Amino acid sequence: MTPFRPGADGITVALAPYESALLADLARQLIELLEHRAAESPADLLYAQLGIGGPADPPLDPALARLLPDAYRGDQEAASEHRQLTELSLLDRKLTNARAVIDSLAGSAELTPAQVQSWLRTLTDLRLTLAARLQIETDDDEGIGDEAMLGVYDWLGYLQGTLIELIE
Amino acid sequence: MSLTQTLDSPVVDRDLDEATEPDLPWITIVWNDPVNLQTYVSWVFRSYFGFSRQKADRLMLLVHNEGRATVASGGREEMERHVEAMHDFGLWATLAKDDA
Numbered sequence: 001m002t003p004f005r006p007g008a009d010g011i012t013v014a015l016a017p018y019e020s021a022l023l024a025d026l027a028r029q030l031i032e033l034l035e036h037r038a039a040e041s042p043a044d045l046l047y048a049q050l051g052i053g054g055p056a057d058p059p060l061d062p063a064l065a066r067l068l069p070d071a072y073r074g075d076q077e078a079a080s081e082h083r084q085l086t087e088l089s090l091l092d093r094k095l096t097n098a099r100a101v102i103d104s105l106a107g108s109a110e111l112t113p114a115q116v117q118s119w120l121r122t123l124t125d126l127r128l129t130l131a132a133r134l135q136i137e138t139d140d141d142e143g144i145g146d147e148a149m150l151g152v153y154d155w156l157g158y159l160q161g162t163l164i165e166l167i168e
Numbered sequence: 169m170s171l172t173q174t175l176d177s178p179v180v181d182r183d184l185d186e187a188t189e190p191d192l193p194w195i196t197i198v199w200n201d202p203v204n205l206q207t208y209v210s211w212v213f214r215s216y217f218g219f220s221r222q223k224a225d226r227l228m229l230l231v232h233n234e235g236r237a238t239v240a241s242g243g244r245e246e247m248e249r250h251v252e253a254m255h256d257f258g259l260w261a262t263l264a265k266d267d268a
Contacts, residue, residue, distance in 0.1 A: 066201075066260070071251045073262045086252055093256055120211075124204065124258030131203045139202045139232075157205060164207045 003159050004111075004166055011111045011166055013104070022152070023159075024105045026126050027098045033129065034098070037064050038091050054087035056080045063132035067094065067125055097121045116167060123160040127153060196240040196250040199260040200231050212257045213239065217250075241266060 003019070005012045015023065041055050057080065059065045068087055070079035100118035104111055111119065130153040134143035143150045198209075206228055213224035217239065230237035239261075240250050247263040254261035 067258070069255060069260055069262075071248065071255075071262055073264065082248065086248075090252060090255055120208070121257060124208065127203050128201075128258055136202050139200070141202060161205055161207060164205070164211050168207075168211065 003162050006166060007110050009110055010113065011116060011163070013109045013111060015105075020105050024102050026152070026156075027101045027105075027122060030122065030126055030129060031095055031098045031102075033061075033064060034067070034091050034095050037061075037068070038088065038095075041088060054084045054091075056084055058083065061132075063129040066128050066132050094121070094125055098125070116163065119163060120160065123156055123163070127156050127160070130156070193266055194242060194244045194247040194263055195238045195266045196247045196254070197236050197262050197264060198227075198231050198239050198254060199262070200235045201260050204259060206232070209259065212254070212259060216253055216257070238266075 003013070003015050005014050013020075037059055041053065058070055059068060068083075068090060071082040071086070072079040097118040100115055101122045104115045104119070130149060131137075131143075134145050134149060134153060135141065136143050136153075143153065209228040209231065210221070210224045213219050213227055214221060217224075219227070227237045227239055240247065244263070251261045251263050
């Protein structure tokens with residue numbers, strides 16, 4: 001069964017109920033991970049709303065570090081300054097996308113163009129997170145660990161590839 | 169192109185990167201990663217930068233083959249915006265002074 005179909009006004013999600021439940025669960029775990037990072041910044045509320053006042057250092061967790069990479073290589077000062085100005089808003093947008101995926105899984109099966117954008121970004125963030133857990137770091141890595149997690153990683157890639165094919 | 173094919177698939181493309189213009193001081197670099205699908209990276213380049221399919225595919229292959237590609241050049245603030253947008257998409261990008 002194909003996971004997405006072209007619908008009247010957009011793209012129709014055609015996931016099996018257990019697949020929807022799995023994806024929503026993964027999106028919730030992603031939200032938890034991102035919220036944990038956001039909570040580490042004791043930012044002033046106003047600064048947080050402006051998206052500034054973020055942390056100076058990259059996350060220690062390899063998944064978060066990949067989701068929130070340094071904008072400068074080999075220039076710690078510039079990377080740190082940029083992170084403080086941008087990380088909270090980047091986190092916020094990633095959270096918004098993941099919540100949009102959960103909302104659309106619970107609501108109408110039809111995705112608006114904006115929801116498709118959220119889906120593509122969240123599917124990517126989920127794959128990056130799983131790849132970090134599976135220690136997929138180079139092109140030759142096949143992943144170490146849980147077979148089920150590897151299966152989920154491949155399935156998310158299938159979902160993303162199918163969705164891109166439909167919007168092309 | 170297979171749906172599950174990632175950037176690690178062997179493709180030959182040795183073109184030099186034409187996105188770099190020597191008179192502009194900052195560049196946006198996208199780095200290779202083993203996760204993102206080739207179709208996704210090409211789509212990001214087209215939908216965000218407005219590149220043609222040909223140019224987007226060539227840059228995507230350059231990322232894979234050379235480990236990195238310069239996808240934009242210009243002012244520092246503009247490159248910072250591009251890098252942030254790439255991070256939104258989950259691509260691994262940095263900016264640097266163009267000392268090439």
